[in-house]
Amino acid sequence: MNKIFFLGECMIELRRTDKTNMRQSFAGDVFNSAVYLKRCFNKVSCAMVTALGEDKLSTEMVEAFEQAGLDTGLVFRHPHKNAGLYAIETDDKGERSFTYWRSDSAARTLARFLDKKVLSAFKAGDLLFFSGISLAVIAPQDREVFWQKLSALKDAGAVLVFDPNYRARMWQSTDEAKYAFDKAFSMAQIALPGVEDLSALYGINDARGVIEYCQSHDIKEVVVKDGPNSVLSLSQGHIEHHTIVPNQNVVDTTSAGDAFNGVYLGARMNDLDIDKSIALAAKAASIVIQHSGAIAPKEAFTDGMSP
Numbered sequence: 001m002n003k004i005f006f007l008g009e010c011m012i013e014l015r016r017t018d019k020t021n022m023r024q025s026f027a028g029d030v031f032n033s034a035v036y037l038k039r040c041f042n043k044v045s046c047a048m049v050t051a052l053g054e055d056k057l058s059t060e061m062v063e064a065f066e067q068a069g070l071d072t073g074l075v076f077r078h079p080h081k082n083a084g085l086y087a088i089e090t091d092d093k094g095e096r097s098f099t100y101w102r103s104d105s106a107a108r109t110l111a112r113f114l115d116k117k118v119l120s121a122f123k124a125g126d127l128l129f130f131s132g133i134s135l136a137v138i139a140p141q142d143r144e145v146f147w148q149k150l151s152a153l154k155d156a157g158a159v160l161v162f163d164p165n166y167r168a169r170m171w172q173s174t175d176e177a178k179y180a181f182d183k184a185f186s187m188a189q190i191a192l193p194g195v196e197d198l199s200a201l202y203g204i205n206d207a208r209g210v211i212e213y214c215q216s217h218d219i220k221e222v223v224v225k226d227g228p229n230s231v232l233s234l235s236q237g238h239i240e241h242h243t244i245v246p247n248q249n250v251v252d253t254t255s256a257g258d259a260f261n262g263v264y265l266g267a268r269m270n271d272l273d274i275d276k277s278i279a280l281a282a283k284a285a286s287i288v289i290q291h292s293g294a295i296a297p298k299e300a301f302t303d304g305m306s307p
């Protein structure tokens with residue numbers, strides 16, 4: 001079976017527990033996806049591709065990757081920079097707010113680490129998953145280098161998987177984000193966008209519109225997420241609806257899309273068809289939204305999460 005590489009940034013997460021204490025963990029979109037893939041498909045070989053510092057928390061993050069069963073051979077350590085950090089605060093009304101310290105994180109230098117070692121780690125057919133957050137994190141002056149490296153990986157047979165995961169505040173302008181997204185969509189063989197990602201940037205407001213946008217690129221497989229609404233897929237020119245059962249017990253939707261992506265890709269790597277893979281991915285996402293935080297407890301995944 002092929003291997004999957006998750007490229008992007010994982011951060012130190014601080015979540016307030018009371019006035020003077022915060023609980024520390026690690027989270028980040030591509031890492032979350034990898035964790036959920038591994039939970040449901042333990043035999044799939046998964047690797048993180050990221051840059052961290054040499055600080056103690058970075059070392060603990062590498063340990064967290066290992067505990068999640070992820071290969072850390074392509075986790076690079078920057079000698080002078082540190083891991084990014086964010087804090088989650090919840091106000092009296094239950095509204096969450098996020099504060100980030102990531103503008104000078106080690107992950108912003110990731111493109112500079114993508115050398116021959118990375119290229120030689122890939123075998124034809126291996127997947128490389130990256131997101132719009134991964135793109136935004138890579139320092140703007142390094143992005144051309146990043147596209148070149150990505151192109152070389154694709155030429156070597158890597159299958160590029162892209163989720164736009166648009167976060168407006170990570171981009172200097174919508175034009176900057178659009179340029180990067182157009183480029184990513186034009187290179188990706190698999191795309192896993194959400195309707196929300198494309199509405200702000202392209203004025204596309206429904207799943208059908210997202211499919212049409214993707215059809216203007218040469219993408220083999222497209223799966224469009226839309227919260228509790230149906231998922232639409234496109235494969236070999238064929239568009240299909242997949243019903244989602246809206247969950248009535250939503251606690252926190254953080255990382256629903258990440259869980260969906262990880263489990264969907266794990267299922268496809270296990271040769272499940274698109275319909276069955278979406279059903280499993282939706283089931284995982286539905287579990288995740290019933291728990292607070294990016295990573296739901298392991299025990300929540302014990303029942304019925306195997307194909």
Ligand code: ADP
Nearest residue numbers: 194225226227228245246247256257260282285
């Ligand atoms: P993102 O986290 O990227 O914004 P979405 O909100 O589109 O992603 O949700 C991703 C997936 O999570 C959906 O396709 C669906 O399977 C599941 N999901 C999200 N919200 C709900 C909900 N309220 N009820 C059931 N499933 C949901």
